[in-house]
Amino acid sequence: MKTLPDLLHEHAFFKDMDEDHLAFIARCGENCIFNAGDHLARENAPANDFYVIRDGRVAVESYVPNHGSICLQTLQSGDIFGWSWLFPPYLWTFDGRALDEVHAVRLDGKCLREKCDADPKLGYALMKRFARIVTDRLHTTRVQLMDVYDQQKTSLDSGK
Template sequence: MKNLAELLKAHPFFEGMDEDQLELIARCGENGIFNAGDHLARENAPADQFYVIRDGRVAVESYVPNYGSLCLQTLHNGDVFGWSWLFPPYLWTFDGRALDEVHAVRLDGKCLREKCESDPQLGYALMKRFARIVTDRLHTTRVQLMDIYNQQKPALDRGQ
């Protein structure tokens, strides 16, 4: 059976990270299993952790008044859910809901923030990885919006 540091090392998010850094990060983590329908996070609730998805699917959702929950993205094994633990006021900006059984490493945000404060190299290494996730997801959202608005744009009458 692998320890948490070995599980993290095998995850794409931590690729190329220093072994000592992985050991420090692993000390803030624990394995978690979520059943289909379980929430990993609730919008506007305290964001005290993030999740390294090892297996399963997580829906990133937002509540829309008069509509209900809207799935913005589906995350899979190899993905990370949650960056709100890193930025004040440390509140979730989205819901995270397991679509099937999810195996994940839950990492304690407060523990990691403290480690990052005392070890700026660790903080920078994590910040670079989270910045990549944020920019990738922003790009994905932009493409989705272009698809939506392109479908709604009326065809131009070239004869006038």
């Protein structure tokens, strides 16, 4: 059976991370399974952890009154869900809902924050990885806002 450090080691987010750091981080984690429809996070609830998605899909959603939930993005195996634990007021910004059976590693954000404060090298290594995730998501959002499919014309059609 794979240990938690093994599982983290396999995940793209922790690729090439120092083994000592990985073992250190793994001590803040636990395996978890969500069924379809379960919430990993609720908007405005305390964000004390984040999830390393190993298998399954997670919808990042926002609830719109008189309308229902709107899915902004789906995450899948290889993705990370949650960075609200990094910044005050440590509240989830969006809902996270399992779309099918989700296998994940839950990492305790409070525990990690304390470890990062105590070991700035670990903190920097982790922040660099989160910065990459944040910029990737920003890039995705910008492309979504460009609405590229609306700009296209019929294939090979000058439209004139």
